[in-house]
Amino acid sequence: MGEAPHPMIDPMVSLAFSVYANKGGYALLLGSGVSRSAGIPTGWEIVLDLIKRLATLQGVPCDPDPETWYTNKFGEAADYSKLLKGLAKTQAERSQLLKAYFEPSSHERDQNLKVPTRAHRAIADLVANGHVRVIVTTNFDRLTEMAVEAAGIAPFVVASQSAAEGMPPLQQVPCVIIKVHGDYLDTRIKNTPVELAKYDPRMDRLLDTIFDEFGLIVCGWSAEWDIALCDALERCKNRRFTTFWATRGHLGDRAKHLVSFKSAEIIQISDADSFFADLQAKVMALTDLDAPHPLSRKIATALLKKYLADEHQMIALHDLVMSETEKLYEGTSDTQFPVQGAAFTFEELLSRINRYEALTEIVRDLLINGCYWGQDQHRYLWTRCLERVANRSSLKSGMFTGDWLNLRLYPSLLLLYASGISSVASERWGNLRATLVEPVFEKLNGRKQSLILAVYPYSVIRGEIADRLPGMERRYTPVSDWLFIKLRESFRPLLPRDADYEKCFDRFECLRSLIHADLQEKETGTTVQPLGRFAWKSFAAQGDNPIAQLEADVNAAGSRGPLFACGFFDGSVERFQSLMNRLKQRVASLGWM
Numbered sequence: 001m002g003e004a005p006h007p008m009i010d011p012m013v014s015l016a017f018s019v020y021a022n023k024g025g026y027a028l029l030l031g032s033g034v035s036r037s038a039g040i041p042t043g044w045e046i047v048l049d050l051i052k053r054l055a056t057l058q059g060v061p062c063d064p065d066p067e068t069w070y071t072n073k074f075g076e077a078a079d080y081s082k083l084l085k086g087l088a089k090t091q092a093e094r095s096q097l098l099k100a101y102f103e104p105s106s107h108e109r110d111q112n113l114k115v116p117t118r119a120h121r122a123i124a125d126l127v128a129n130g131h132v133r134v135i136v137t138t139n140f141d142r143l144t145e146m147a148v149e150a151a152g153i154a155p156f157v158v159a160s161q162s163a164a165e166g167m168p169p170l171q172q173v174p175c176v177i178i179k180v181h182g183d184y185l186d187t188r189i190k191n192t193p194v195e196l197a198k199y200d201p202r203m204d205r206l207l208d209t210i211f212d213e214f215g216l217i218v219c220g221w222s223a224e225w226d227i228a229l230c231d232a233l234e235r236c237k238n239r240r241f242t243t244f245w246a247t248r249g250h251l252g253d254r255a256k257h258l259v260s261f262k263s264a265e266i267i268q269i270s271d272a273d274s275f276f277a278d279l280q281a282k283v284m285a286l287t288d289l290d291a292p293h294p295l296s297r298k299i300a301t302a303l304l305k306k307y308l309a310d311e312h313q314m315i316a317l318h319d320l321v322m323s324e325t326e327k328l329y330e331g332t333s334d335t336q337f338p339v340q341g342a343a344f345t346f347e348e349l350l351s352r353i354n355r356y357e358a359l360t361e362i363v364r365d366l367l368i369n370g371c372y373w374g375q376d377q378h379r380y381l382w383t384r385c386l387e388r389v390a391n392r393s394s395l396k397s398g399m400f401t402g403d404w405l406n407l408r409l410y411p412s413l414l415l416l417y418a419s420g421i422s423s424v425a426s427e428r429w430g431n432l433r434a435t436l437v438e439p440v441f442e443k444l445n446g447r448k449q450s451l452i453l454a455v456y457p458y459s460v461i462r463g464e465i466a467d468r469l470p471g472m473e474r475r476y477t478p479v480s481d482w483l484f485i486k487l488r489e490s491f492r493p494l495l496p497r498d499a500d501y502e503k504c505f506d507r508f509e510c511l512r513s514l515i516h517a518d519l520q521e522k523e524t525g526t527t528v529q530p531l532g533r534f535a536w537k538s539f540a541a542q543g544d545n546p547i548a549q550l551e552a553d554v555n556a557a558g559s560r561g562p563l564f565a566c567g568f569f570d571g572s573v574e575r576f577q578s579l580m581n582r583l584k585q586r587v588a589s590l591g592w593m
Helices: 011-021 043-057 066-076 082-088 090-102 106-110 117-127 142-148 161-167 201-215 227-235 254-260 274-287 294-308 313-331 346-359 361-373 376-390 401-407 410-426 428-434 478-486 496-522 533-540 546-560 573-590
Strands: 027-028 132-137 156-157 177-181 215-219 245-246 265-268 441-442 448-450
Touching: 011 215, 011 265, 011 274, 011 346, 011 496, 027 177, 027 227, 027 274, 027 573, 043 066, 043 082, 043 376, 066 346, 082 090, 117 132, 117 142, 117 274, 132 201, 132 361, 132 428, 132 448, 142 177, 156 161, 161 546, 177 428, 215 274, 227 254, 227 546, 245 361, 294 313, 313 361, 313 376, 346 361, 346 410, 361 376, 361 410, 376 410, 376 428, 410 428, 410 478, 410 496, 428 496, 448 496, 478 496, 496 546, 496 573, 533 573
Parallel strands: 027 132, 027 215, 132 177, 156 177, 215 245, 245 265
Antiparallel strands: 441 448
16 A cells, blocks of 8 residues: 555556546546647736737837736736726626637637647546546636537536535536636636635635545646645545646646645656547547447346246246356456466556456346345355356466466456345345355365355455555555445445445455354364455444444344354354454454554
């Protein structure tokens, strides 16, 4: 946690995987550099031009330093609003004057000036596909809004303090564009150093929420003049996501300070257009890679529910589950994912993870809905599915890379978590037993063991590798957090509330840890309790405490509780409590980490 990204990874690849893996989890911070190729002037350039116009009206020269001329002439720093009022007396006249800076003439339109650029269109595509929902910009122009609207999304625009106060929750809008310095048709826009030094408290509160809850991609922003925006970034102390800072050249002192403060990853770019076009292309490539048609998932899930509800459809149910399982088995073959003689690179690791996730989508949906709705007579299907996917043919000879061999179990890890979380959510403990206790795994040496003793987060992805997964660089339990994020959307139809999903995820992991320790002690005489995100949450004791909640619920149910009735922990409250005490001691001993 907290290490620098792996030196073999192209920062652009890391960024694309982060945006793809954390869909909607990154916000953009755009400066004037994003609109530069459109021929849009910066706010300060407009001020200087307005000063020149004012000097011309007064019949005096102001070159070579319009700012100094204005200060000497009027005894104060240049003020955008006063300049406009001095040059145009009515609102209509002011609007007409400003339009010339931001809206294209017919000649400019023919030259593709003052219209959305490749960068704006790429950003709009990321918004339309749900990868970006929040855009913070210092720009006055409306090119971002225009591009997003052209992509079929109506953005909620915040260009004033009152709009910041009245906006709906961020989760309820497909796209919000926060124009921290205002809109060009509003004379209240911020331009001068005094104006840029402090924001209204309502705008500050909105920025605090965004910078706390979202990762950040910075492009076209120098940070030199925007004191209040810099202050907002420095108020955010969390490191949930990596900050990526795209720059054309060397950063100024203020930007360097923010990069250091945020532990940001710098990406050298030629311009904003190529940067965002490249990012959009890479994210879309990841999205399209090996993904089954969405209709296939919906049809498979609909058929599963139909067959589950009709006892006369057991054969059809069996054939559906096992045929999709077989497709997954073939799709994840050693031919498709070689382990012998395959050199390890982090880019290839991320590529394989993405392909595995796409290939498992249909079977994941079947297991999630099957374990949620299925009865005891269906349990054998979930067990057989997990065993088939996990037990590939053994490697007979040759050298292999251990990390590739371990990663071959990633589909099984996804399926085990999907089925287990669903069983916990529906409180179908027989289904939980069918996924955690009954599946058997055959090791390369031919020995057999319980599947969960072979398939758990750090048996699949080593800790030092997991720390470098996009967005996981500073996590206590990066693989667990990765799975939490990656499985969220699959559960949304059954668990629409984030709090319900989080509770079920944490409870499953806590139970899985206890059951793992129980089985391992019986099979090997040793006790190992793999930890997940529930551990540090329980240690911190801030809000929900997954360990304490599980212990309280099991003890309240007593020896007749459903877990013991299903045979977990040998049906013994004492056995459960002994394992629970050891788990609590281990969690406490870590300190945390």
